[in-house]
Amino acid sequence: MKEKLKSKLSLLLPFIGLLFVIAVIAVFILLRSPDKFSIFFGSYNAQLILKQTVIVGIGALGMTLVIISGGIDLSAGSVIALGSVVFATVLKSGAVDGAVSTGIICLAFIATVAACSAVGGVNGVITAKFGFMPFIVTLGTMQIARGVAKWVGNNERVRTPDNAFQSFMDPTPDPSWLIFSPGVWIMIILTIIVAIVLKYTVFGRYVYAIGSNEDTARLCGINVEKYKILIYVFCGALIGVAACMDYANLGSGNPVGSIGLELNIIAAVVIGGASLNGGEGSALGSIIGALIMAILVNAFTTLSIQQYVQEIIIGIIIIVAVGIDKLKHRKTA
Amino acid sequence: MAEILHLQNIHKRFGPVHALKGVELIVYPGEVHALIGENGAGKSTMMKVLSGAHQATEGDILLEGKPYKPMTPNQGRNAGVAMIYQELTLAPNLTIEENITLGVEKSKLGIVKHEKTKVKEALDLLGKSHLSPDTKVMDLNIGTQQLIEIARAIVADAKIIIMDEPTSSLSREDTESLFKVINKLRDRGIAIIYISHFLEEVKEISDRYTILRDGMTCGTGMLKDVSVPQIAEMLVGRSLENMYPHVPHEIGAKVLDVKKVRGISLPKEASFELRQGEIFGIFGLVGAGRSEMLRCIFGLDQLVSGEVHIGNDKHHAGGITPKKSLNAGLDLCSEDRKTEGLAQDMSIAVNTTLSALSKESNKGFINLSDEKIIADKWAEKLQTKCHSTLDPMTTLSGGNQQKVAIARLMNHDSDILFFDEPTRGIDVGSKAEIYKLIQELAAQGKSIVMVSSYLPELQGTCDTMAVMYRGVLSPKLDTSEWTKHKVMMYGTTGQLT
Numbered sequence: 167m168k169e170k171l172k173s174k175l176s177l178l179l180p181f182i183g184l185l186f187v188i189a190v191i192a193v194f195i196l197l198r199s200p201d202k203f204s205i206f207f208g209s210y211n212a213q214l215i216l217k218q219t220v221i222v223g224i225g226a227l228g229m230t231l232v233i234i235s236g237g238i239d240l241s242a243g244s245v246i247a248l249g250s251v252v253f254a255t256v257l258k259s260g261a262v263d264g265a266v267s268t269g270i271i272c273l274a275f276i277a278t279v280a281a282c283s284a285v286g287g288v289n290g291v292i293t294a295k296f297g298f299m300p301f302i303v304t305l306g307t308m309q310i311a312r313g314v315a316k317w318v319g320n321n322e323r324v325r326t327p328d329n330a331f332q333s334f335m336d337p338t339p340d341p342s343w344l345i346f347s348p349g350v351w352i353m354i355i356l357t358i359i360v361a362i363v364l365k366y367t368v369f370g371r372y373v374y375a376i377g378s379n380e381d382t383a384r385l386c387g388i389n390v391e392k393y394k395i396l397i398y399v400f401c402g403a404l405i406g407v408a409a410c411m412d413y414a415n416l417g418s419g420n421p422v423g424s425i426g427l428e429l430n431i432i433a434a435v436v437i438g439g440a441s442l443n444g445g446e447g448s449a450l451g452s453i454i455g456a457l458i459m460a461i462l463v464n465a466f467t468t469l470s471i472q473q474y475v476q477e478i479i480i481g482i483i484i485i486v487a488v489g490i491d492k493l494k495h496r497k498t499a
Numbered sequence: 500m501a502e503i504l505h506l507q508n509i510h511k512r513f514g515p516v517h518a519l520k521g522v523e524l525i526v527y528p529g530e531v532h533a534l535i536g537e538n539g540a541g542k543s544t545m546m547k548v549l550s551g552a553h554q555a556t557e558g559d560i561l562l563e564g565k566p567y568k569p570m571t572p573n574q575g576r577n578a579g580v581a582m583i584y585q586e587l588t589l590a591p592n593l594t595i596e597e598n599i600t601l602g603v604e605k606s607k608l609g610i611v612k613h614e615k616t617k618v619k620e621a622l623d624l625l626g627k628s629h630l631s632p633d634t635k636v637m638d639l640n641i642g643t644q645q646l647i648e649i650a651r652a653i654v655a656d657a658k659i660i661i662m663d664e665p666t667s668s669l670s671r672e673d674t675e676s677l678f679k680v681i682n683k684l685r686d687r688g689i690a691i692i693y694i695s696h697f698l699e700e701v702k703e704i705s706d707r708y709t710i711l712r713d714g715m716t717c718g719t720g721m722l723k724d725v726s727v728p729q730i731a732e733m734l735v736g737r738s739l740e741n742m743y744p745h746v747p748h749e750i751g752a753k754v755l756d757v758k759k760v761r762g763i764s765l766p767k768e769a770s771f772e773l774r775q776g777e778i779f780g781i782f783g784l785v786g787a788g789r790s791e792m793l794r795c796i797f798g799l800d801q802l803v804s805g806e807v808h809i810g811n812d813k814h815h816a817g818g819i820t821p822k823k824s825l826n827a828g829l830d831l832c833s834e835d836r837k838t839e840g841l842a843q844d845m846s847i848a849v850n851t852t853l854s855a856l857s858k859e860s861n862k863g864f865i866n867l868s869d870e871k872i873i874a875d876k877w878a879e880k881l882q883t884k885c886h887s888t889l890d891p892m893t894t895l896s897g898g899n900q901q902k903v904a905i906a907r908l909m910n911h912d913s914d915i916l917f918f919d920e921p922t923r924g925i926d927v928g929s930k931a932e933i934y935k936l937i938q939e940l941a942a943q944g945k946s947i948v949m950v951s952s953y954l955p956e957l958q959g960t961c962d963t964m965a966v967m968y969r970g971v972l973s974p975k976l977d978t979s980e981w982t983k984h985k986v987m988m989y990g991t992t993g994q995l996t
Binding site: 365366367368369371372374375378379381382383384385386387388389445446 | 838840854864
């Protein structure tokens with residue numbers, strides 16, 4: 167019974183962290199500038215924060231798979247930039263008389279996800295087949311993807327005719343009964359899918375098994391190379407969706423955007439309770455990790471706190487999250 | 500003579516595991532004291548407490564009559580207790596001198612002062628005066644590396660040197676030169692605690708003994724007063740019949756045919772046939788290539804040449820993968836449950852079903868409640884002691900972990916089972932249960948290959964046996980035909996007569 171409680175508790179840990187962060191911010195706002203309390207806790211701000219979570223959140227879902235399997239993907243930020251350029255380029259070249267049809271938007275979406283999956287495939291093949299360290303492989307593809315993005319985009323923003331997809335990241339959606347922007351809903355649906363995949367499918371089980379102990383996985387007849395490649399492709403596909411959202415957010419493709427975003431994504435996954443040693447992590451945790459970071463940034467902006475303070479505090483939170491994870495492990499060991 | 504070391508009622512717990520349950524040990528200067536016990540009896544843990552790598556949960560240690568409570572291996576070393584581990588702890592890229600002085604370098608303004616003379620003296624004492632202190636350790640063979648570890652202890656002025664299974668990976672010549680070194684050290688008044696489960700070897704080199712069983716001291720005295728069989732009985736703590744139960748099983752038709760398999764470096768040549776219901780034991784010294792042979796046949800290591808036939812399937816060299824083997828009805832229980840056999844962070848249930856998931860899942864989805872029912876069933880059948888099958892493996896003791904590893908094989912239900920060192924590092928009670936389990940599996944018609952470095956368990960469990968020497972497998976004979984002499988003869992020389 168006690169054991170059961172403990173395992174439930176560790177599932178709730180990200181939620182507790184989230185509530186804790188919100189509570190601290192509430193106290194802080196009340197102490198510093200109580201007049202801003204209603205702004206921060208207003209419904210528009212909630213819509214805004216969730217929207218600001220989308221890109222890092224969807225990227226974090228993909229990164230969660232890779233990190234649970236014991237890998238890392240440093241190329242995520244560059245691939246998002248590349249994806250946004252691909253999306254914009256397809257729209258631009260598919261536009262007829264300055265108008266973009268729904269069909270072209272779908273095509274752009276598919277092309278973006280395919281391009282980003284392909285980068286994931288390259289990461290996966292080199293890591294799995296040749297046994298290179300994923301850190302180094304994805305450090306390489308991070309540069310390559312950035313280079314290709316600049317090449318495709320001719321070193322500048324790729325502007326497109328106005329279209330319906332650009333409203334996917336409006337904090338206030340149209341129609342208003344959606345409450346949150348379509349991007350938020352996409353994130354929620356993907357979170358549910360990834361959570362189900364991780365918990366209830368053989369693929370998900372193998373992701374954990376490979377990250378927990380690759381040799382055991384091999385002994386149990388699991389084709390480790392194949393699954394590693396699939397994991398990176400899956401991660402690439404999710405990063406591709408994040409790239410589409412990045413385009414929607416900016417309204418254009420930006421080959422020099424999203425620099426360093428992979429670190430925010432990794433931070434979200436780690437805050438969400440994943441272990442960089444592999445074998446641990448959850449979709450829900452990672453989304454909450456992304457949410458915590460978005461809430462903090464938003465709160466700092468509301469309180470007009472300088473950016474250097476934000477950076478210092480977020481850095482501390484990442485380290486504290488790892489510390490909590492370590493404490494959690496000491497109990498079981 | 501006054502005792503140099505006295506361990507009093509030492510207890511050590513690791514989470515749920517009570518590894519030491521009040522051990523006692525008295526050692527005098529200038530003696531070789533054998534610490535004997537089976538795998539998992541607590542020898543290594545006890546020595547780690549003594550050297551400072553672990554701290555005792557309870558109990559006192561007196562070193563030269565004074566209380567001694569090392570918190571780190573460095574404190575132990577400074578107090579004169581040097582440990583030579585089973586796995587060598589040298590840094591391969593550093594030179595002999597750098598390794599010997601590692602952590603105790605004398606320096607001036609941060610610049611290391613060379614101590615070539617001291618290092619040279621130590622090497623002379625070890626009979627290795629021809630070695631230059633500037634040689635890199637990775638260029639030395641394993642026996643010489645072991646001597647470097649001992650040199651490290653001598654340079655640090657150790658009063659007590661602990662050797663943990665020092666000969667387990669040594670050739671006979673290296674073992675003999677090690678014994679000469681041990682005798683020299685004894686003459687210098689250094690106390691040596693010699694850990695081994697090779698009883699003949701222990702009798703040859705040691706003066707006194709202490710026997711450990713299941714974390715408790717169960718005998719001490721002069722070695723010249725006891726015979727090897729007497730020690731063996733004290734080690735096991737029960738009569739050999741109870742230890743190795745026999746379940747009647749019938750031997751049927753041929754199910755596995757292995758022809759001249761050869762791996763990248765090991766095995767060199769191995770052929771055998773396995774019949775239904777047969778328990779086939781393979782003995783050999785560490786490094787003979789027994790595990791490598793099993794791994795090649797199963798598909799974990801690359802097979803360079805040879806043929807493997809499972810039933811009517813024919814596998815050629817190069818085409819075997821663990822998945823294919825599992826599909827053909829061959830399964831393997833790894834010798835190393837910590838780093839390979841089990842995913843330690845994952846639950847008992849996950850580990851039980853991991854290899855059978857593709858069979859038991861429905862369109863790629865896992866039914867978690869069914870999975871727990873399956874795991875609970877096996878835990879009950881094998882009497883695995885756990886709170887819940889949803890707990891991670893790390894909450895279990897070695898014996899219970901091994902039962903989960905075996906439960907995975909039983910759940911997968913392959914017809915041919917390879918057990919690589921199935922009783923390594925587990926307590927005597929669990930060992931007896933595992934021997935019984937293997938017998939029961941044979942009675943159900945499973946065919947079993949069991950690899951072990953512990954001859955009595957093979958003789959007690961197996962129908963047929965073969966011995967491996969440097970990658971070459973001997974012909975298979977009935978267990979009764981393998982006299983101890985014959986086994987040792989082939990195991991150390993590769994000749995049957």
